[in-house]
Amino acid sequence: MKIFDSSKKKLVEFSPINPPEVRIYVCGPTVYDDAHLGHARSAIAFDLLRRTLEAMEYKVVFMKNFTDIDDKIIKKLHQTNKTLEELTNYYINRYLEDMDALGVLRPTLEPRATQNLDIMEKMISSLLEKGIAYKTPKEDIYFDTSKDSKYCSLSKKCDEEGISRIEPDPYKRNSTDFALWKSCKEKDVCFSSSLGEGRPGWHIECSAMIYKHLAYKDTPYQIDIHAGGIDLFFPHHENESAQTRTACNQELAKYWMHNGFVTISGEKMSKSLGNSFFVKDALKVYDGEVLRFYLLSTHYRSDLNFNEEDLLTSKKRLDKLYRLKKRVYGVKASQVESNFKKALLEAMGEDLNISKTLAIIDNFISLANERLDKNPKDKKFKQQIVANLEFIEKLLGIGGKDAYSYFQIGVDEELKRKIEELISKREEAKKRKDFTLADRIREELRSLGIKVMDTPQGTLWEKI
């Protein structure tokens, strides 16, 4: 398995610290609003990584945090009458619902910042004792980046000269110093601790929760892979990395992986730009699986420029998979074809080369259809097709639905009855060779958003 390590900026051979186990940490969302497509992309990208490793028989422990205390959450809190917990619980559940709809496997561990304040406090205290962190006259605690000789070795994005775009805290010793603990201000949410009244900075939660829940303790690296959006590379991951290095005398992660953005008209989708596309809104129009397929069909490190046309193209590609599945409906799986499995794992093993993977799948679909055209009753072959489809489902999280229901998404019972009625009328007309009527009924169905296909087994229909 080769992966692209964003710190080394090259493809490297993946070799876990303690095989067959693989420990992965992905930076999760700050829960103050609904998930947008960028969150979905990141979640799907590393869900794919996880599934690939699992298909390669690694034992994956997958952890993703929820940042449930931060400036924006507090701001949102002031706009509502909710408590912190009510607000964050709501968005955590919303996030999980959205990710479920997208077929993202639930993480093994889902820690929340506010439930791990104890370990953050310990880590910060230890950094204070070592003289790596310092307290300002305003009782904020900062990490002194000049005390970490390897600071900036991860992202290599630090700007020593520092043309800062914001007014820096005058009590900071270095421009790259960052808050570990923010003292209690007005209109704040505060926790009491030995560090004083306040709340943790953003970066410390990841280091602390990884140390507490996921880390190997006597190895050079605490975990195998740390992942997240490329926007987190600097400063977030640089800072996490510095905290762990100085507090624990271990490097945080052996490999770092970052996913590219979802863009809209070429610009990064972000809440501050106001061009966010929420997952929940996309789900009103498109099936979650179609959305998943669309978001995973571009390599995870590239930017993906979201647009409806490409999404519909993705749907057509997924439709083909389900049409094949329909042709082998009710057949039990035998064994996945070994060459097919091998080819897919090789492709995914090239830093998740999804394009190559999908090309292999399309080729399989095409060959299977061709052979079924010639020999529709080859039961053994059908059993293998089913097994192959099941493997695809396991690897990519697509094609798991019932093949008939997939094409009926968005059709309610009433419409379904009407469709069936019209189809049987059309069948009668066809028997009488009344093709004018048959074609008129076909047009009527089309106007209902239904297309029909006459096959030797009768007339089948699909929602367009």
Add this chain to the structure above:
RNA sequence: GGCGCCAUAGCCAAGUGGCUAAGGCAGGAGCCUGCAAAGCUCUGAUCCCCGGUUCGAAUCCGGGUGGCGCCUCCA
């Protein structure tokens, strides 16, 4: 100002030194069909521009042009 990414057919998108530049969508032709749909077969690009390295480059190096990102919260 610092650091970095990207540019392949109408669209999406692999390929990063060497067979005829994957795959999908759209388009065209055919088989099948009452006609369609679906499926199958066939069909398209010399890789943003200029210069260099090399026997050989989309692929490496230099210089342009265009687009984007991080350096503030951000997946």
